[in-house]
Amino acid sequence: DSGVTQTPKHLITATGQRVTLRCSPRSGDLSVYWYQQSLDQGLQFLIQYYNGEERAKGNILERFSAQQFPDLHSELNLSSLELGDSALYFCASSVDPNGNQPQHFGDGTRLSIL
Amino acid sequence: SQKIEQNSEALNIQEGKTATLTCNYTNYSPAYLQWYRQDPGRGPVFLLLIRENEKEKRKERLKVTFDTTLKQSLFHITASQPADSATYLCALEGTSYDKVIFGPGTSLSVIP
Numbered sequence: 001d002s003g004v005t006q007t008p009k010h011l012i013t014a015t016g017q018r019v020t021l022r023c024s025p026r027s028g029d030l031s032v033y034w035y036q037q038s039l040d041q042g043l044q045f046l047i048q049y050y051n052g053e054e055r056a057k058g059n060i061l062e063r064f065s066a067q068q069f070p071d072l073h074s075e076l077n078l079s080s081l082e083l084g085d086s087a088l089y090f091c092a093s094s095v096d097p098n099g100n101q102p103q104h105f106g107d108g109t110r111l112s113i114l
Numbered sequence: 115s116q117k118i119e120q121n122s123e124a125l126n127i128q129e130g131k132t133a134t135l136t137c138n139y140t141n142y143s144p145a146y147l148q149w150y151r152q153d154p155g156r157g158p159v160f161l162l163l164i165r166e167n168e169k170e171k172r173k174e175r176l177k178v179t180f181d182t183t184l185k186q187s188l189f190h191i192t193a194s195q196p197a198d199s200a201t202y203l204c205a206l207e208g209t210s211y212d213k214v215i216f217g218p219g220t221s222l223s224v225i226p
Contacts, residue, residue: 002157033214043158043203043216056214090157099146099207099214100165105157 003027006091006106014114018079021109025072025093031055032074033094033103034066038087049074050097078111086113116142118206118217126223127194135189135220137204142215144206147180147187152201152219161202162189194224 003026011019025032034046045058049068060066063081068074078085088110092103119138127133137147145166150158164171164180164187171178177190191198201219 002159004157035216042218045214045216048214058214092157099144100163102148102160102163103158103205103214104160107155107157 002104002106004091004093004104004106006089006109008109009107010110010112012112012114013081015081015083017081018077019081019111021076021078021089021091021111023074023076023091023093023106025074025091026104029093029095029104030072031094031097032068032072033092034060034074034076035090035092036087037090037108041087043090046076048097055097081113083113086111116140116206116215118142118204118215120202120204120217121220124221124223126225129194129196129224129226131194133191133194133198133222133224135191135202135222137187137189137217139185139206142185142206143182146207147178148205148207149176149178149187149189150203150205150216152203158203158216191222196224196226199223 005024007022031050033048036044046060048056066076088108090108092105094101094103117140148163149161152158162178164178175192179188201221203219204217
């Protein structure tokens, strides 16, 4: 058990809809990362937060947004959903935002767009 | 642009042998490199981290090397077991505030 909790585990919705994915980091971790994993793209970095502030941005679409709250949990909002957004979305956390710390991953939210 | 390549084909080895997985990168000078294991439907699990000034790191049956001249890391699993069957990912991070880049992963199957 990594200590990172993601909800929901599965989400099925239709094109054009909006969803919110939630992540609770491991106790004591201040940094949260979001990743998208699809079969043909591998694990793609979306965005990183540290102690409530955006720290780094990857190839995150404008239709996607995220935030980290004062209690350090994070939410990833996906809007105007398209079929290609179907993927596994992972959250990870680490003690600090730098690369010298391991990341602890949740088991992901599987998003299916019909 | 920054690019990471891992063994393009799945790796099948006999139980008890040493598995060697490769991670090559281009257009990048990472300060750290990490290896993760991922089982189907699960999140990646951290295994080892190696710094640019370290040549080799070991943990139980695992060994990682990091050659910044060749821009390559090798990941070895000695005395492999069927339970080692999984996908292994390498990940590179910059020295500060750079985004994290994961490789595509190598699928390893250890045959009894």
